[in-house]
Amino acid sequence: xxxxxxxxxxxxxxxxxxxxxxxxxxxxxxxxxxxxxxxxxxxxxxxxxxxxxxxxxxxxxxxxxxxxxxxxxxxxxxxxxxxxxxxxxxxxxxxxxxxxxxxxxxxxxxxxxxxxxxxxxxxxxxxxxxxxxxxxxxxxxxxxxxxxxxxxxxxxxxxxxxxxxxxxxxxxxxxxxxxxxxxxxxxxxxxxxxxxxxxxxxxxxxxxxxxxxxxxxxxxxxxxxxxxxxxxxxxxxxxxxxxxxxxxxxxxxxxxxxxxxxxxxxxxxxxxxxxxxxxxxxxxxxxxxxxxxxxxxxxxxxxxxxxxxxxxxxxxxxxxxxxxxxxxxxxxxxxxxxxxxxxxxxxxxxxxxxxxxxxxxxxxxxxxxxxxx
Ligand SMILES: *Cc1c(COP(=O)(O)O)cnc(C)c1O
Numbered sequence: 001x002x003x004x005x006x007x008x009x010x011x012x013x014x015x016x017x018x019x020x021x022x023x024x025x026x027x028x029x030x031x032x033x034x035x036x037x038x039x040x041x042x043x044x045x046x047x048x049x050x051x052x053x054x055x056x057x058x059x060x061x062x063x064x065x066x067x068x069x070x071x072x073x074x075x076x077x078x079x080x081x082x083x084x085x086x087x088x089x090x091x092x093x094x095x096x097x098x099x100x101x102x103x104x105x106x107x108x109x110x111x112x113x114x115x116x117x118x119x120x121x122x123x124x125x126x127x128x129x130x131x132x133x134x135x136x137x138x139x140x141x142x143x144x145x146x147x148x149x150x151x152x153x154x155x156x157x158x159x160x161x162x163x164x165x166x167x168x169x170x171x172x173x174x175x176x177x178x179x180x181x182x183x184x185x186x187x188x189x190x191x192x193x194x195x196x197x198x199x200x201x202x203x204x205x206x207x208x209x210x211x212x213x214x215x216x217x218x219x220x221x222x223x224x225x226x227x228x229x230x231x232x233x234x235x236x237x238x239x240x241x242x243x244x245x246x247x248x249x250x251x252x253x254x255x256x257x258x259x260x261x262x263x264x265x266x267x268x269x270x271x272x273x274x275x276x277x278x279x280x281x282x283x284x285x286x287x288x289x290x291x292x293x294x295x296x297x298x299x300x301x302x303x304x305x306x307x308x309x310x311x312x313x314x315x316x317x318x319x320x321x322x323x324x325x326x327x328x329x330x331x332x333x334x335x336x337x338x339x340x341x342x343x344x345x346x347x348x349x350x351x352x353x354x355x356x357x358x359x360x361x362x363x364x365x366x367x368x369x370x371x372x373x
Pocket of ligand 1: 101128
């Protein structure tokens with residue numbers, strides 16, 4: 001679709017592209033260390049890549065920019081509101097560039113609500129959190145975490161108690177990056193109530209687990225029914241996407257506070273970036289429609305089975321692997337550097353992990369364990 005003719009790639013450039021493609025093909029089967037699912041096929045949507053689809057503005061507003069996929073984005077947002085036990089009347093959201101943007105959004109809303117608030121996050125929080133807090137110029141305290149990665153509730157209590165003159169803004173981890181630990185929202189709320197603190201804000205960083213917990217038989221408290229104010233989930237993790245994406249959800253009241261009308265696009269400005277990806281909402285929509293609750297339930301059951309299988313196999317070769325409840329992140333002591341690199345495994349201090357995303361098979365785990373042996 002072009003009025004112009006351009007020059008073709010050189011032979012060398014074609015080769016470079018082919019080499020990149022071959023590299024991806026070779027590396028993908030060893031992809032065990034990061035929480036990105038390879039379990040997707042969006043080829044029926046490739047035709048949408050022909051247009052400058054752009055979801056600029058609020059997904060629920062009409063807009064001067066017509067090349068958008070807003071109706072599909074709305075459906076995605078509403079699905080995620082359901083997954084997180086919210087109500088479409090009081091919760092609003094949009095499709096982001098990933099979990100980090102959703103966390104930034106939470107920090108933005110919280111800081112606008114409580115300009116002098118104190119942010120509490122844990123030493124096991126994702127690296128994006130301290131960065132975001134620098135961007136948002138909020139005062140913050142890093143709270144200790146327990147060995148399993150969950151926040152240290154005693155330390156949290158003590159820290160809030162010391163600073164009880166300002167409203168607490170709590171960044172809870174719903175699945176930490178390294179160990180998949182889930183901070184107990186009920187317990188955090190109990191701490192606030194014990195301290196007789198009534199003004200507070202809770203943001204849930206649920207990058208990976210936000211798309212696992214809704215499909216469990218006995219889910220821990222994590223959604224809007226447990227009293228959180230905002231939440232971030234990554235789309236390229238459990239949903240799966242070749243382009244990073246995610247979802248930010250928040251209470252409508254908080255969003256109204258930051259909303260400005262933008263004449264140039266004819267829409268309310270409620271999002272962080274101006275131009276926004278119009279294709280990733282289609283991917284997420286397609287995944288939700290075709291996989292459905294049942295499909296996700298099946299994939300996640302498979303992930304838990306593979307996590308337990310990996311733990312068993314690690315233990316057979318005397319490597320003490322473990323996982324948190326409701327997490328598919330298998331944690332084990334750091335191994336030789338060459339091995340960790342070959343299998344693209346994330347390392348922090350003396351621990352490493354694999355994450356048994358839906359694409360991970362027994363055969364892959366066997367190969368990995370054999371190699372370690
Ligand atoms: C991956 C992750 C993030 C960041 O998400 P991106 O989608 O990579 O921006 C934030 N928090 C946690 C706990 C994560 O695991």
